Amino acid sequence: MPRRAATLQASTAQLVERIALFFETEGFSRIGGRIFGRLLLSEDPMSLDGLAADLGASKASISTETRALERRGILERAGRPGDRRVYYQVTPTLPMPTMELRLDRWRRFSQLLEDAPADAAGASAVVRRRLDETLEAHRFLLAEFGDAIERWHRRSAQILTMRPRR
Amino acid sequence: MPRRAATLQASTAQLVERIALFFETEGFSRIGGRIFGRLLLSEDPMSLDGLAADLGASKASISTETRALERRGILERAGRPGDRRVYYQVTPTLPMPTMELRLDRWRRFSQLLEDAPADAAGASAVVRRRLDETLEAHRFLLAEFGDAIERWHRRSAQILTMRPRR
DNA sequence: AATAAGATTCAGTGTTGCCTGAACGAACTG
DNA sequence: CAGTTCGTTCAGGCAACACTGAATCTTATT
Numbered sequence: 001m002p003r004r005a006a007t008l009q010a011s012t013a014q015l016v017e018r019i020a021l022f023f024e025t026e027g028f029s030r031i032g033g034r035i036f037g038r039l040l041l042s043e044d045p046m047s048l049d050g051l052a053a054d055l056g057a058s059k060a061s062i063s064t065e066t067r068a069l070e071r072r073g074i075l076e077r078a079g080r081p082g083d084r085r086v087y088y089q090v091t092p093t094l095p096m097p098t099m100e101l102r103l104d105r106w107r108r109f110s111q112l113l114e115d116a117p118a119d120a121a122g123a124s125a126v127v128r129r130r131l132d133e134t135l136e137a138h139r140f141l142l143a144e145f146g147d148a149i150e151r152w153h154r155r156s157a158q159i160l161t162m163r164p165r166r
Numbered sequence: 167m168p169r170r171a172a173t174l175q176a177s178t179a180q181l182v183e184r185i186a187l188f189f190e191t192e193g194f195s196r197i198g199g200r201i202f203g204r205l206l207l208s209e210d211p212m213s214l215d216g217l218a219a220d221l222g223a224s225k226a227s228i229s230t231e232t233r234a235l236e237r238r239g240i241l242e243r244a245g246r247p248g249d250r251r252v253y254y255q256v257t258p259t260l261p262m263p264t265m266e267l268r269l270d271r272w273r274r275f276s277q278l279l280e281d282a283p284a285d286a287a288g289a290s291a292v293v294r295r296r297l298d299e300t301l302e303a304h305r306f307l308l309a310e311f312g313d314a315i316e317r318w319h320r321r322s323a324q325i326l327t328m329r330p331r332r
Numbered sequence: 333a334a335t336a337a338g339a340t341t342c343a344g345t346g347t348t349g350c351c352t353g354a355a356c357g358a359a360c361t362g
Numbered sequence: 363c364a365g366t367t368c369g370t371t372c373a374g375g376c377a378a379c380a381c382t383g384a385a386t387c388t389t390a391t392t
């Protein structure tokens with residue numbers, strides 16, 4: 001029997017669930033996705049208990065998943081004076097960690113090909129050529145993507161200085 | 167008991183296995199990853215039976231997975247005159263389908279945020295703002311990435327005309 | 333038409349990994 | 363220093379999924 005989640009704005013709950021489903025296809029656990037979605041739509045940081053109650057999940061899962069998301073740079077801890085509970089919020093610079101995560105996986109694959117031992121690459125020139133081309137494309141695109149992220153950083157930094165604390 | 171895979175160059179088999187493991191973290195099945203890895207390192211297209219024997223998997227799995235990979239644009243069928251078996255090979259323009267696949271997932275997420283009903287976005291200005299910024303960043307980067315892929319296409323096309331069939 | 337060769341589908345099985353309750357640990361408070 | 367409040371860890375249950383063997387479908391061949 002599913003535990004009852006605290007009543008939440010219906011449309012919000014639904015959106016959280018859709019985000020969770022999406023995250024699941026990205027290799028996260030569903031609860032991880034729910035946590036992310038919930039925090040994305042929360043004005044204030046939330047405590048473990050708050051998340052557990054809201055999402056209808058055990059505190060154990062919340063604890064595990066929040067820390068996993070934190071390790072990946074998606075969540076941050078936020079404290080409150082005179083309160084020793086842990087509060088979580090999505091990283092203010094949110095888009096970047098998720099982008100970086102993907103690029104990392106990508107790089108790992110390139111690395112795999114680069115480390116391919118010569119004999120495994122096959123004596124075949126055809127195979128060798130295919131691997132080289134693949135690798136070249138990956139290098140090119142990874143570099144371009146890195147640049148694009150860099151450009152975004154500069155751009156958003158500039159906007160911030162132009163209208164600080166809009 | 168694991169079925170015995172046909173003997174293969176040891177280092178090749180190992181590389182295939184590493185690629186498979188990587189693919190598994192990307193949401194593919196392990197056998198799907200093995201098929202991809204094996205074909206990436208194969209000079210010639212391979213038949214279903216060939217793959218099954220080589221990878222020590224049932225033909226049923228091979229059939230299912232190859233078609234799944236084909237649907238995603240990662241594999242292509244290749245025929246042989248006077249042979250009605252189906253042969254598979256990795257798409258010659260390999261890097262692109264995998265890149266596009268990722269961008270697609272990305273776009274799906276942006277879409278999710280864009281479709282966020284106003285009330286779900288929260289009456290909160292803070293939340294609204296966060297969503298807007300996230301969306302803006304995604305749009306920017308998606309556009310940039312698309313351009314980068316475009317540039318690569320042009321570049322490789324040019325190289326081909328300069329030295330056809332190097 | 334009958335047979336055969338190949339590919340696909342499907343029900344069943346085994347494994348993986350998520351999630352939970354409960355135990356444990358750590359840090360504050362009176 | 364007891365008691366409390368949080369957070370984390372861990373063994374186990376359970377659902378989901380990949381993979382398989384066997385049945386089915388398709389297409390060629392004699």
